[in-house]
Amino acid sequence: xxxxxxxxxxxxxxxxxxxxxxxxxxxxxxxxxxxxxxxxxxxxxxxxxxxxxxxxxxxxxxxxxxxxxxxxxxxxxxxxxxxxxxxxxxxxxxxxxxxxxxxxxxxxxxxxxxxxxxxxxxxxxxx
Numbered sequence: 001x002x003x004x005x006x007x008x009x010x011x012x013x014x015x016x017x018x019x020x021x022x023x024x025x026x027x028x029x030x031x032x033x034x035x036x037x038x039x040x041x042x043x044x045x046x047x048x049x050x051x052x053x054x055x056x057x058x059x060x061x062x063x064x065x066x067x068x069x070x071x072x073x074x075x076x077x078x079x080x081x082x083x084x085x086x087x088x089x090x091x092x093x094x095x096x097x098x099x100x101x102x103x104x105x106x107x108x109x110x111x112x113x114x115x116x117x118x119x120x121x122x123x124x125x126x127x
Contacts, residue, residue: 005048012041016079020107023086031086038083042076064124068117075113082106 015037022030050069056062086103 002048005044007044008040009044009048012037012039012044016041034086035083038079042080045072045076061124061127065121068120068124071113072117075110075117078106078113079110082110 015033017037019030019032019034019037022033050066054065082103085098085106088098088102090100091098
């Protein structure tokens with residue numbers, strides 16, 4: 001089951017990247033691909049057993065892994081918000097202007113957090 005959820009997460013990541021790359025030429029299709037990718041990725045990631053549970057509670061690695069897991073959750077929230085903002089029409093919402101490319105800010109936040117946590121997780125596991 002965990003392997004299936006991992007494959008679901010990877011398929012979601014692939015669809016998110018394809019949707020983000022195809023947004024400019026094929027906006028309508030890219031929005032659907034991005035949204036489906038976000039849903040697959042979120043379900044695949046949050047249904048899996050958290051990776052910090054592999055370590056004993058007194059292990060110093062466990063605290064670092066727990067922190068990195070929470071950072072990845074924050075990144076997923078940014079990705080879900082990016083998908084929501086992608087679907088919003090251009091205009092003002094509660095005094096905030098949402099343009100056609102406003103979703104990119106949240107997407108970049110997700111990418112930075114994801115890349116950071118991936119490298120940190122692999123370096124902590126090597127120790």
